[in-house]
């Protein structure tokens with residue numbers, strides 16, 4: 001007990017390489033960003049119209065120590081200050097994850113520091129704690145290119161997935177529709193932009209699934225959009241891209257918002273947090289804000305730079321794991337389909 | 342001078358520690374098992390065995406490929422992060438060169454190679470002279486058939502070294518059997534102690550920019566470049 005009272009501040013190093021960002025951050029006490037460096041590869045992947053795993057892995061190995069050094073230099077801390085090394089263990093692209101995991105293990109060994117593998121989604125959730133302290137129970141809606149999940153948390157570090165996508169992630173549907181509309185990569189923000197000026201005049205389906213289910217499904221919606229575009233082309237009808245975007249986005253937002261609201265009520269949560277790249281979507285933000293203002297449940301959406309992949313979120317989630325005594329061994333491996341628990 | 346050598350560029354997982362001019366420890370396995378899981382524990386075990394702590398290391402030597410893309414990256418991510426964190430120099434050595442050390446006392450040419458699928462190999466041609474390994478042909482990713490044709494014209498003795506020797510032994514013998522020397526067993530596996538030796542005198546690479554020696558573009562990149570070229574040609 002004496003130790004925890006005497007304990008200085010906790011500084012945790014985070015590493016994230018699960019997709020196309022090489023990121024390193026240092027976070028103090030799980031709440032304060034000391035440094036947060038993200039080297040994006042988006043320019044390199046643009047020409048391929050999406051993230052190419054092998055190229056992403058190649059960039060990570062080129063960037064890793066550069067980004068580490070930048071994060072350290074920006075922090076003005078030394079190795080003595082660092083309490084633990086945390087790293088995204090999964091899920092994600094396995095080749096990309098491997099670079100971060102092996103780098104983290106090498107650092108932990110070289111500096112004889114504790115090593116902790118972190119779940120990527122736990123990271124997205126904890127990005128919000130860098131803004132506002134959690135209040136339990138809380139509900140997290142995670143929407144990104146790879147994920148659409150509703151997670152209930154009754155305490156720090158304890159995650160209960162109450163709903164998840166049965167097919168495509170919401171962000172994936174965005175990317176596919178964007179490609180149909182020949183929008184540049186990444187397509188999500190482009191659709192959001194078009195939707196703002198378009199009119200919701202096409203009735204796309206909403207997949208509610210079973211009445212009590214919190215799961216999602218977006219592949220039917222995606223097919224419906226594709227069919228609509230095809231049919232219109234064959235009949236030489238003209239459809240406005242803006243209207244397709246607005247109608248598609250309305251369907252996604254409708255399902256995401258209604259399910260989140262229903263879960264928030266059922267579990268009597270004190271906070272709702274939104275995480276993942278799609279949390280940057282203006283349409284989604286506006287609708288959630290409106291709904292939860294009515295319910296008087298506090299809604300937290302992180303600023304844009306914390307919505308997308310970064311390492312501060314990994315360090316933030318890793319801080320809780322560190323405090324709870326969780327440790328990984330030097331045989332830690334990348335796990336592309338790691339479950340959140 | 343304490344050197345840690347790391348090789349996960351192919352199926353062999355190798356770790357060696359060289360203290361002054363002596364190899365004081367070496368771990369080698371040749372198993373189709375996960376390098377990511379096993380590398381750091383192997384380093385940890387060997388360091389403990391020789392009673393050395395990380396900060397006693399003076400240099401890291403790493404096999405930088407060619408080989409398995411993933412394997413090479415596991416080795417480089419580990420080696421670069423170790424060198425950066427310990428603030429010590431790093432040297433990347435070609436995996437082909439490291440393997441060529443198995444032919445240290447062979448007088449003719451040495452042809453180390455790794456299978457790169459579909460009849461292709463990563464290879465180079467080397468010769469030892471005055472205690473030094475010299476490159477005769479540059480490293481390449483080529484059809485084995487083309488390599489053998491080229492070697493046939495040389496009409497000189499060639500020692501073939503490869504963990505994938507069984508795939509090409511017949512082709513080697515039928516093409517240049519009279520000049521070919523194909524040893525048995527352990528000579529075909531790269532040893533991390535040789536890697537440490539190769540890196541001992543070598544000038545350090547800049548840690549940040551040391552990159553894998555893939556010898557091949559990523560498929561998506563190759564396709565993209567091809568498409569760009571076609572676009573240019575079609576106006």
Ligand SMILES: [Zn+2]
Pocket residue numbers: 120124144276277308309
């Ligand atoms: Zn993410």
